Amino acid sequence: MSNRTVNLNVPVLARVEGEGALDLSIANGEIAELRLRIFEPPRLFEKFLEGRSYLEVPDMVARICGICPVAYQISAVQALESVLGIEPTPWIRDMRRLFYCGEWIESHSLHIHLLAAPDFLGFANAIDMAGKYPDIVRRGLKIQEAGNAIISFLGGRSVHPVGVRVGGFWHAPSTAAAAKLLAELEALLPEAEALALWTVSLPLPDETQDFECVSLGHAGEYPITRGSIVSSRGLDIGIAEFDNEFQESHAPHSTALHCHHRGQDYLVGPLARMNLNLDQLPSATRKLLEACGMRFPSFNLFHSIVARALEIHAALVEAIRLLRSYAPTDAPYLEAAPRAGVGFGASEAPRGILWHRYELDGSGSIVSARIVPPTSQNQARIEADLRASLNRFGLDQPEHEIRQHAETVIRNYDPCISCATHFLKLNIKKKA
Amino acid sequence: MNSPHVPQTARIVERIQESDDIFTLRLRFSDAAVQDGYRFAPGQFNMVYLPGAGEVPISLSSDPEEREDFAHTIRAVGRVTRGLAALKPGDEIGMRGPYGRGWPLDEAEGKDVFIITGGLGCAPVVAVIHYVLKRRERFKRLVILQGVKHSHDLIWRASYERWAQATDTQVLIAANSTEALWPWHVGSPIDLVSQAEFDPANAVTMICGPEGMMVAAAKALKARGLNEADIHVSLERNMQCALGLCGHCQLGGHFVCKDGPVFSYPEVKVLLERGGL
Amino acid sequence: MKAQRPRIAVHKFASCDGCQLAFLNAGEALLTLAQRVEILHFAEAGWLDPLAKVDIAFVEGSISAPHDIERIRAVRESAKFLVTIGACATAGGLQALRNGVKEAAGWVADIYASPQYIESLPESRPVSAHVKVDLEIWGCPVTIEQVLGATASLLNGVTPVNPGEPVCVECKRRGHACIMVTQNAPCMGPVTRTGCGALCPGVGRACYGCFGPAELPNAVSMAKHFEQAGLDKREVARRFLFITSAAQPFADVGRHYKENE
Amino acid sequence: MPASRFLPHSALQSLLDALTARGYAVIAPQARDGCIVYTETRHADELPWGIRLEQDPGSSRTIKGTHRQAFAWANGPQALKPLVFAPSEPLWRISRQADGYAVKAAETPQRPLAVIGVRACDLAALAIQDRHFLHGPYPDPRYGARREGMLLVAVNCTHPASTCFCASTGDGPEAKTDFDLALTELDDGFVIEAGSAEGEQILAALPLQDARAAQVEAAAAGIRHAAESQTRAIPGRNLRDALMARLEHPRWQEVAQRCLACGNCTMVCPTCFCHAETEQPELDGSGSLHSREWDSCFGERHGYIHGKQLRPEISQRYRQWLTHKLASWHDQFGRSGCVGCGRCIAWCPVGIDITEEAAALLK
Ligand SMILES: Cc1cc2nc3c(=O)[nH]c(=O)nc-3n(C[C@H](O)[C@H](O)[C@H](O)COP(=O)(O)OP(=O)(O)OC[C@H]3O[C@@H](n4cnc5c(N)ncnc54)[C@H](O)[C@@H]3O)c2cc1C
Ligand code: SF4
C-alpha cells in the first residue's frame, strides 16, 4: 500500500438534487478527512412559516423541494390536522395515498434512470446512456411521466401541486379523468415489471455493511402516508416521540443538519422501507420480487435501486387499485375551527421519513415549525458508508476511480440537497 | 388556391440590404398559379409569415405591374422582423394577402402629388414615389418631403439626391439633429410644408409616419389651402388576422386592416387628434 | 455536424430544483432536445462544465450567497443568451421573504451552531439585480411548455414571446367559474401573470400569485378589494408577500399593508 | 298564428330525445361550481331544477329556490359565445419539407349542436357575432362551420338578475327572432312555439298539449314582469356622439383606480370578438402550430405596435372597452355592442357597472 497523499475535492456533485460537494483527504493510506459538504445557502423556511396561517403551509413547504413536494404537503397537512382535530375520511386517505404513489413513481424513476443507472453502466449521463439503451431510457421517462400524471390528476401539476389543502383536497377530479389515468397506468404495469427485472441485471457492487434501517410502519399497508417509526433494531415509537430517540446537530461544514439515532448513523429511504415492510407489499409486487431472485432484507446499499424499482411497481399496483374504485365525492375536504396546539406529521418521502412538527396559536397562525427531511437523516450514514466503501474499494486506486466510486456511493442514496438545506430551528448550545 | 385564411408559401428570389437594419425581400409564390393571379395596389399589405415565429403586416413595396414577383421592404425591429432579416435567397416563408385599401393613385392622376414621410424610410410611400416616377406623364408636380430624427436615419440618401434632379420634382428633407455637412433643413419637417411648390387646388397628399407628425402635417397643409379630403394617411395598428376579425387594429369604428391602412384624413381626423385610442 | 448544434447550460442557485424539472420531466421531449442541442453544463443531469461558452444559459434559483454573485457573473460572461427560469431566478423566490426583515440577519446566527460557516447574503435577489437577463420566464414552477416553447423559439432563431396577461383571461378561456365572484375568494388571478393554465381556479381555490405580477397589475385596487371582501390588513399583506414577494408591484402593496396593520 | 302549445315539465326529456334523434349534441344549462354552465346534457334531470341565481356587481350565487323550475335564473358567465367562437383553436400547421414548407389548415369539428336555454340577450349577441364573423369581406370558416348546424331553443327570461338590463337595450327579455323553438316556463311546464321549419318538425315529435288561455297569459305576464322588474338601464340606445365627446372625462381616471385590467368583462361579454394569434414551434424543428385564442382590449397585445404601447394606462384600456361597446360599435354594426345581459357587471371582480359608468360619463 502506498503512502501517497491524495486531496480529492469534488466541488459540485453531479446527478444529485441540489448543490453539494465532497472533500476527501487521504494521508498515509488512511482517510484523514471525509466530508459531504452541503453548501446550498439556507432558505430559512421554518422561519418564514412563523406567523402565516395554517392554510398557507402546504403551498409554502412544497417549495422546499421540487422533487418531493407531495411529501412535504402530506406531512404538513397531517401535522396540522392533528392540531385541528380533523380525522380524514376514507376518500381523503385513499386519495392521499394515490397522490403520493405518483410522487414515488416519478421520483424513483427519475433517480433510477437519470441519476443512478449511468453509474452502473459507465455513462456520464442518461442521454449518453440513451445512445446505447434508448428503450430503457424511454421506458424510464414514460414511467416518470405516469407518476407526474397521477400527481397532476389530484394536484393540477406535478411540481408544487395546487390541489392539496389542510383537511383534504380542493376538489374531486371527474370520473372521466380517473378512467383516462387508470387506462394509462394499467398499460404501464408490464413496463414496471420489466424495469424491476432490469435493475437486478445491473452490475451492482457487492458492499454489505451493518447499519440500522428506520422507516414508518403501518399495519395492513406498505408505509407511504402514515405510520409509527420502526427500525431494524426493534424501535417502534409514535411520531410524536421522534425527539426522544433522534438528535439533530450542526456539522460546521454543512448548511444541512445531521440527524443521529442515539449517536449512531442510520438509513432511511427505499431500502430501509423494503427491509422493514416486506410483508406489506402488494402480492403482485411480492411475486415480482420472487421473479427477481433477490433477497430482502439486504444490507447492500446498492440494492436500493432494486428497492426503488420494486416500490415503483408497488405504487403502480396501489394506484391502479385506488383508481379502479374511484368515485368523486361532494366533500373532498373537511374544515375545522382553528385552535392552539402542537401537531406532528410524518410520511415516507421517496427518500425516506419526512417529519414535521408545528405549533399553532388559537387563530391558526404558525408559532413554530420544525422539519426533518430524509437527507439530513441519511447524511451521517452516507459519510460512514463512504469511509467503509472507499477503504474496501482501495485507497491506492487511481484518483479518478476513487472519485467515481465515491460519487456512485453518494448518488445511490439519492440525497436531496434542496430538502436538506432549509432552516432548522434547534436549541443548540453554541460552542464557545 | 389563394385563401385569405391560410398562408401560401413564397420563395425569396432576392435579398437587398438597404441600410443597416432595412432590407428588401423579392418574393415569388411557390405555386405558379397563385403568383399569376396575384394582384395588389400600392399601399396594400401582406401578412408575412416566418414559420415558427408568427405573422406581421408588411406593405408591398414593389411596382404592381411587375408580375414575376413582388417585394417587401422591412425594418428589422423585433421578433419576427429580425428573424426575417436572417433569411437568404431560396428560403421559403408564408404569405397571406394582399389586404386593405391602398393609396388613391387613380384619384391623383392629373394632379400634383405631395408625399410626406416621417421616420425611417417609410416603405409604402417610397413605392408610390417609384410608381409616380415611372409613370411621370400621368401626374403633375411631385413633391417629396421627408423628415427624420437624425440625419443618419436618412436611408436612400442617394435616391433623394437623384430625385431632386428630376423635372417637376421637389425634394425637401429635414432632420431634427444632424451631422456636419447636412445640406438640408435642420428642424421639423412640418416647417418645410410652406416651401413646397404645389397647387393646393389640384393636389393629392399622401402621408405616412408617426401619428403626431401626420396631424401636424395635415394642419400645415390646410393652412396652405389644401382641402382635407385631399390628404391621405397610412395608419399602423397591431394586426393579428388582417381580415377585420381579430379586433386588434381598431381605431374608433375603423378596422385599420380592412377599412385602411390608407384613410382620407377626414375619416380619422378626430381620432388621431385625440391620441391614446 | 455535431459542433454546429447550439450549446446550452442549466445553472442552479438557491432554489428547490423544481424548475430544472421542466427539462427532466419532459419525457420524450428531453431526448429530442438532447439531439438538437449540445448540453455542456447541467449538474443535476450529469454535465459539469460551468464555465463553458454556451449559446443559451438557463438559470434557476436566486442570488442569496456571496459566492453566487461571482458565479452569476461568470454565467453571464459565458452565455450569449441568458434565460431565468422560475420565481427564484426571476423575482428572488419565496426565500426573498427575508428581504427587508430586520430580524432576519440574526436567524442564521441564532440557530446554527457554527454560523461562521454559513454563507448567506442578507437578501435573496433575482438574477437581474446582478447581471443583464435576456428573457425572464415566470412561474413557481415554470412549466415544461414555457421552457421548451422558449427553447424551440430560440433554436428557431426567434426571441420567445413572454405573455403578461392576467390569469383571469386564461381562466375564462377554460370556462372555470370565477371563485371570486361565486365564493368571494381572495383570488390573485386578476393581477397575476398567466402561464400556469389557471390551475387554482380550476380546482376551486384562489390563485396565490405564484406566476408573479401581470403586465399591468392594479395591485392597489386588488388589495382594497380583498379588504372589502373581509381580509384584515395582515392577511392582505400575506397575499402579496408570498411566492414572488420581491416583485415590485407586489412588494410595494404588500409592505404597505404589512406596515399599516 | 298557430295555437300555442304546452310541454309539461315531465315531458322535457322528450325534447332532448328528439334533438338527439336528429343528430344534435344537446347543450343545456347545468348548475356547477356555484354557477350555471352550458354543457353537454343527456337527461332533463341534469338541468338546474329549483335553482335560483342571485347576481349583483361582482357577485353571483346559486341558491336553492322553493320552486321547481329549470330556468328560474337569468344567465351564467358564458352561453353561446364559446360554442361558436372557440376560446382557443388551431388555425394551421406548417411543416418543414425537404425544400421549404407545407401548410395545412386545421380542421374545424363540425358537430351540430342544439342549445337549450338560449336567452334573448344571447340571441341578440349571436346576431352581432354572426354579422362580424360571417358577413364581412372575409367570412370566418371556423365560426361558420360551428354556427351553420346550430339549433337554438330559446327560453324567455322570467327571472332576471339585478344585473340585467336587456329591456333598456331592447334585446329582451323575450326572444323575438332567430330561434328554432322558444319556451316560456311556468310552474309545471313550458308554453312552447316554433320559430323555424325545423322547430316545427321537432314540435311535431313531442307529446304536447294545447296551451290553455290562462297558461298563455301567465307566460306573457312572466315576461312582462321580467321586463318591469329590471332596475338597471343603459342611459340611451345610442351613446355614440355623447361618449365620443367625452374622451377626456375625469371619470376614466376614476374608474381606472378600481379597474384591475383583468379582462373578465370582455371575456364574458357575448359580443366581444377580439382574439390574438399565437405560434408554437415544435422542439424538433419539424414545423409549427399557429392558433388563435380569445384576447381582450385590456391586454398588452391589443394596443402594442413595435416599440410602443398605444394604450399604456388602465384608463385608456377601459375607455377602449366602453367606447367600443357603446359608441364605435354603432359605426361598425349599426347598433350598440351591448345587449344588456349584465355579465360584465356580475363577473367583474370589483363590480364595475357599465350602466353606472355610462351614466356617470354622461353627467
Ligand atoms: C399596415 C401595416 C403596414 C406595415 N408595413 C411595413 C413595412 O412595409 N415595412 C416595415 O418594416 N414595417 C411595416 N409595418 C410595421 C411592422 O408590421 C412591424 O414592424 C412588425 O409587426 C414588428 O414585428 P416584430 O415581431 O418584428 O416586432 P415586435 O416588437 O417583436 O412585435 C411582436 C408582435 O407584435 C405585433 N406588432 C408589433 N408591431 C406591430 C405593428 N407596427 N403593426 C402590427 N403589429 C405589430 C406583431 O404581431 C409582432 O409579431 C407595417 C405595419 C402595418 C400595420
Ligand atoms: S397560484 Fe395562480 S399562478 Fe400559481 S398555479 Fe395557482 S392560479 Fe396559477
Ligand code: SF4
Ligand atoms: S375591442 Fe374590447 S370591447 Fe371591443 S370587441 Fe375587442 S375586447 Fe371587446
Ligand code: SF4
Ligand atoms: S372592468 Fe372589471 S372585469 Fe373589466 S377589466 Fe376592469 S376589473 Fe376586470
